[in-house]
Amino acid sequence: MAELGALSLPLAFFLPLLTALAAFLLGARQAPWLAGIGALATVAAVADAVRRVAAHGPQAYHLGGWAPPLGVELYADGLAALMLAMTAAVALAVTAYAGAYLHGQGQAAERFWPLWLVQWAALNGTFLSADLFNLYVMLELVTLTAVPLVAMAGDRASLGAAMRYLLLALIASLAYLLGVALLYGGTGTLHLREVGELAGAGGPTAVAAALVTAGLLLKAAIFPLHAWLAPAHSSAPAPASAALSALVAQAGVYLVLRLWLWAFPALLSPVVGWGLGGLGAASVLYGSLQALRQSRLKPVIAYSTVAQLGYPLLLLPLAAVPAAASQAWQGAAYFIVAHGLAKAGAFLAAGNVYYSLGHDRLAGLRGLAPELSASVLALGLAWVSLMGLPPTAGFLAKWQLLSGALAGGQWPWAVVVVLGGLLAAGYGFRVLATAHAAAPPGGPVGRPARRLPWRMAATPLLLALAVYLLGVSAVPALRLLGQGAPEALG
Amino acid sequence: MMAAAYGLLPLAALLIAVATAAIVFALGDARRRQRTFWNLFGAGAKLVLVLVMAYGVLQGDTFEVAWPVLPGITLRLAADRLALLFAVLSAGLWLVTTVYAIAYLEGSGQRARFFGFFSLCVAATFGIALAGNPFTFLCFYELLTLATYPLVVHRGHPAALAAGRTYLIHTLGGGAALLAGTAALYAAVGEHPYTPGGMPAVAEWAAQAPAAATAVLGLLLGGVAVKAALFPLQGWLPAAMVAPAPVSALLHAVAVVKAGAFGVVRIVEDVYGHALAAELHVTPVLSALAAVTVVYGSVRALAQVDLKRRLAFSTVSQVSFITLGVAVGGQLALVGGLAHLIHQGLMKVTLFFCAGNYAETLGEHRIDALDGAGRRMPATSAAFTVAALGMMGAPPLAGFISKWYLGIGALGQGQGWVVGVLVASTLLNAAYFLPILRRLWLLSATRDWPARAGRAETHRGLLYPPLLTAAAVLLAGLLAAAPLSPLGWAVRIVEQGYPGL
Numbered sequence: 001m002a003e004l005g006a007l008s009l010p011l012a013f014f015l016p017l018l019t020a021l022a023a024f025l026l027g028a029r030q031a032p033w034l035a036g037i038g039a040l041a042t043v044a045a046v047a048d049a050v051r052r053v054a055a056h057g058p059q060a061y062h063l064g065g066w067a068p069p070l071g072v073e074l075y076a077d078g079l080a081a082l083m084l085a086m087t088a089a090v091a092l093a094v095t096a097y098a099g100a101y102l103h104g105q106g107q108a109a110e111r112f113w114p115l116w117l118v119q120w121a122a123l124n125g126t127f128l129s130a131d132l133f134n135l136y137v138m139l140e141l142v143t144l145t146a147v148p149l150v151a152m153a154g155d156r157a158s159l160g161a162a163m164r165y166l167l168l169a170l171i172a173s174l175a176y177l178l179g180v181a182l183l184y185g186g187t188g189t190l191h192l193r194e195v196g197e198l199a200g201a202g203g204p205t206a207v208a209a210a211l212v213t214a215g216l217l218l219k220a221a222i223f224p225l226h227a228w229l230a231p232a233h234s235s236a237p238a239p240a241s242a243a244l245s246a247l248v249a250q251a252g253v254y255l256v257l258r259l260w261l262w263a264f265p266a267l268l269s270p271v272v273g274w275g276l277g278g279l280g281a282a283s284v285l286y287g288s289l290q291a292l293r294q295s296r297l298k299p300v301i302a303y304s305t306v307a308q309l310g311y312p313l314l315l316l317p318l319a320a321v322p323a324a325a326s327q328a329w330q331g332a333a334y335f336i337v338a339h340g341l342a343k344a345g346a347f348l349a350a351g352n353v354y355y356s357l358g359h360d361r362l363a364g365l366r367g368l369a370p371e372l373s374a375s376v377l378a379l380g381l382a383w384v385s386l387m388g389l390p391p392t393a394g395f396l397a398k399w400q401l402l403s404g405a406l407a408g409g410q411w412p413w414a415v416v417v418v419l420g421g422l423l424a425a426g427y428g429f430r431v432l433a434t435a436h437a438a439a440p441p442g443g444p445v446g447r448p449a450r451r452l453p454w455r456m457a458a459t460p461l462l463l464a465l466a467v468y469l470l471g472v473s474a475v476p477a478l479r480l481l482g483q484g485a486p487e488a489l490g
Numbered sequence: 491m492m493a494a495a496y497g498l499l500p501l502a503a504l505l506i507a508v509a510t511a512a513i514v515f516a517l518g519d520a521r522r523r524q525r526t527f528w529n530l531f532g533a534g535a536k537l538v539l540v541l542v543m544a545y546g547v548l549q550g551d552t553f554e555v556a557w558p559v560l561p562g563i564t565l566r567l568a569a570d571r572l573a574l575l576f577a578v579l580s581a582g583l584w585l586v587t588t589v590y591a592i593a594y595l596e597g598s599g600q601r602a603r604f605f606g607f608f609s610l611c612v613a614a615t616f617g618i619a620l621a622g623n624p625f626t627f628l629c630f631y632e633l634l635t636l637a638t639y640p641l642v643v644h645r646g647h648p649a650a651l652a653a654g655r656t657y658l659i660h661t662l663g664g665g666a667a668l669l670a671g672t673a674a675l676y677a678a679v680g681e682h683p684y685t686p687g688g689m690p691a692v693a694e695w696a697a698q699a700p701a702a703a704t705a706v707l708g709l710l711l712g713g714v715a716v717k718a719a720l721f722p723l724q725g726w727l728p729a730a731m732v733a734p735a736p737v738s739a740l741l742h743a744v745a746v747v748k749a750g751a752f753g754v755v756r757i758v759e760d761v762y763g764h765a766l767a768a769e770l771h772v773t774p775v776l777s778a779l780a781a782v783t784v785v786y787g788s789v790r791a792l793a794q795v796d797l798k799r800r801l802a803f804s805t806v807s808q809v810s811f812i813t814l815g816v817a818v819g820g821q822l823a824l825v826g827g828l829a830h831l832i833h834q835g836l837m838k839v840t841l842f843f844c845a846g847n848y849a850e851t852l853g854e855h856r857i858d859a860l861d862g863a864g865r866r867m868p869a870t871s872a873a874f875t876v877a878a879l880g881m882m883g884a885p886p887l888a889g890f891i892s893k894w895y896l897g898i899g900a901l902g903q904g905q906g907w908v909v910g911v912l913v914a915s916t917l918l919n920a921a922y923f924l925p926i927l928r929r930l931w932l933l934s935a936t937r938d939w940p941a942r943a944g945r946a947e948t949h950r951g952l953l954y955p956p957l958l959t960a961a962a963v964l965l966a967g968l969l970a971a972a973p974l975s976p977l978g979w980a981v982r983i984v985e986q987g988y989p990g991l
Contacts, residue, residue, distance in 0.1 A: 438646030
């Protein structure tokens with residue numbers, strides 16, 4: 001059973017929240033160091049939580065000393081700890097990067113910091129929540145901070161994208177809330193594990209699960225509910241794009257897995273599993289094909305998010321096959337970590353291109369400016385992981401998914417994994433080939449490249465290198481993942 | 491402490507190449523002297539470590555580094571005799587090619603990128619050589635694709651980008667097949683280290699599910715056949731000719747095609763075992779394909795007017811001798827194939843160095859423009875001549891030794907048709923190499939070439955590497971009976987590793 005009383009759990013939620021409040025009250029001008037201090041403190045709290053989970057198993061904390069069902073429980077098992085850690089790494093990079101980027105682009109940092117820090121708190125809250133209603137609150141908070149981040153540029157395109165995002169995300173929240181209400185009416189509880197024990201596989205539970213899942217799939221931009229993602233993620237400022245793709249959208253996928261494996265395992269029949277896995281596969285293929293057709297860098301990366309978020313869903317059809325379940329589970333969880341780090345690195349590298357050249361048209365990358373060579377190297381390194389090639393974390397994750405599918409005799413999913421990797425190589429090398437191309441006759445078009453602050457040049461490179469560090473061995477992370485995993489997957 | 495460090499030599503040699511790449515990337519384009527120093531230091535240090543390992547293996551030491559990557563899966567670097575055959579070739583030719591590339595490319599743009607990926611490419615080749623299980627092989631095999639792409643498109647013009655695209659479509663497709671095959675193999679039998687004669691678990695599995703085992707063997711061989719340029723998957727190799735000469739030398743002699751051929755050896759001999767592969771009816775298909783490739787490459791080479799393209803098709807043909815030696819079976823044919831792994835590398839690297847010298851010094855790419863070049867560049871042309879005669883299989887050069895062993899090995903297996911292929915190949919080789927030699931030496935120059943800049947016929951960094959490798963071609967043939975010649979090493983591998991063939 002979970003160990004009680006780890007203070008780092010509430011701290012991981014409240015520290016960024018309090019920093020956001022302070023940043024709002026003081027303003028970015030008075031205290032530019034505030035976000036950095038808050039970020040470091042949060043990372044320390046997360047590190048302690050992860051250490052505790054790794055050493056002693058799942059951790060729980062009852063806010064105010066009130067045990068559920070009356071009080072709010074924060075709960076961290078291996079999966080949650082892994083998500084917290086990945087989020088901390090990405091968030092640290094975003095925090096280190098954002099100041100210089102926004103300053104250089106003339107965008108208002110005082111609006112960015114409170115939004116971003118609340119978003120980080122809400123993401124941590126999402127991973128730590130153990131009941132369906134708290135999850136609803138956290139999801140709303142994530143959405144309501146994500147929408148203004150999309151709109152930050154303030155031009156027509158970003159306002160339109162933000163509006164569309166807001167409307168769809170609110171519909172998604174309503175669907176989710178309706179589903180939760182149905183479940184509460186049926187079982188009288190909102191706690192994840194108790195819902196799983198009490199709900200059974202009856203008609204009302206199925207309707208509720210369908211509503212909840214539809215809401216989450218919309219937030220995760222899974223095909224055919226993906227249409228909002230690419231415009232939103234490509235018109236946000238680069239640090240926000242990184243957070244949105246690597247963390248916000250992934251939180252939706254994480255919750256789909258969390259709910260189906262913890263709350264509705266009884267409903268996960270082969271047909272349902274194949275349906276959800278099929279949506280994931282369709283996302284992989286559709287997103288990749290769209291990414292191949294884009295002429296600007298940020299939309300390529302955004303569509304790649306649509307494609308990559310499909311992979312974790314392939315776990316659902318495999319989870320019911322005993323020979324495949326354990327490996328597929330490890331693969332899906334490790335995939336989310338690998339994708340988060342690589343995608344954040346890719347978006348920050350794209351931000352450098354945009355910052356330096358003033359645009360992100362692929363054709364403009366020809367005859368690459370020396371200022372950008374480190375950034376394009378980071379982009380390339382991150383892309384290797386998205387393609388699922390060694391020696392990266394993305395490769396190990398795909399290997400586990402592929403091995404699981406083959407060991408379970410589920411070869412169609414194996415085909416999807418291999419094919420998706422080839423498509424990712426297609427859209428990845430399309431970009432990298434342009435970066436290798438010689439300058440057009442008459443030299444590069446447009447204004448000369450602007451120098452990058454060193455912090456902006458270094459951040460994407462460090463994120464990309466982290467993907468390789470996790471590619472050396474997945475064993476420590478997978479051991480952490482084993483803490484508190486459902487028995488069928490252990 | 492010392493003993494522990496000694497055992498870690500494979501990892502140290504790998505990390506030296508990776509660290510060289512990182513340093514070269516970090517130095518940027520401008521710092522030429524430092525980059526040259528680190529390039530040569532990295533290449534030299536790695537060669538020393540590899541030679542120390544080779545000496546240790548001769549003394550009976552074992553080198554093995556392994557760590558868990560995933561539950562039940564390890565990344566394993568192990569230096570056995572076969573691994574060192576390839577590692578010595580790659581480390582030795584890396585040093586020579588680095589010297590050549592520094593002289594060849596120092597004037598061009600994006601040098602940091604070039605030399606960084608050059609080092610990564612050799613790191614990947616070294617990993618392929620020392621891979622101790624199929625998973626490790628897969629990792630470095632894919633890494634090699636990634637590291638060579640920037641070299642192929644180095645010039646950045648549309649033709650280079652188009653060639654890069656062709657290269658990626660072939661190699662990534664092959665990589666996907668290898669990934670699927672390796673994952674299926676692991677799903678069926680779990681992880682086992684390479685075992686000379688074949689993994690017992692694979693034999694058990696093949697007895698129960700012969701169809702699945704054959705399909706997986708097909709996927710694995712299909713994956714490595716792309717890089718080995720086996721017909722009909724050879725299309726990328728001539729296209730990749732747009733790369734600068736040192737890259738062509740590296741691709742053809744050391745890294746890419748050799749990685750494919752080496753993969754064929756590992757899969758047939760150390761994963762399935764030749765007996766099982768023959769039982770599954772895969773080796774006859776493989777030897778037929780190799781024979782077709784030998785003839786096809788030579789016939790296509792005849793028609794090329796561009797020197798590098800003719801050499802490229804010649805590679806298609808020559809590399810398939812290695813596959814042929816493996817597929818035919820028997821100890822002698824395998825000895826011939828393994829010795830050819832080294833011999834072809836030495837000969838082809840020489841030929842590409844010389845082609846680069848003609849292009850760089852005289853500005854000539856076409857064969858019909860080389861009339862009388864022997865008088866203008868006698869040393870380069872002498873090296874070219876030695877290597878070309880070796881390719882034809884003229885005694886006492888290196889190529890003769892490999893073909894001789896292949897021939898008698900095939901006769902011993904009752905496969906006399908292979909001798910026919912060898913004879914046809916020799917005649918075709920003569921048909922496309924002798925006219926070049928005639929033009930070099932016997933015809934008089936018709937074109938105005940730039941005058942010599944100094945006493946040497948070209949930059950010394952361009953001249954010494956081909957002379958060195960041409961001398962090696964000569965010595966590998968003359969001293970073939972010596973215990974440490976490529977042939978002697980191949981005999982040692984086969985006698986001690988594959989007594990059952």
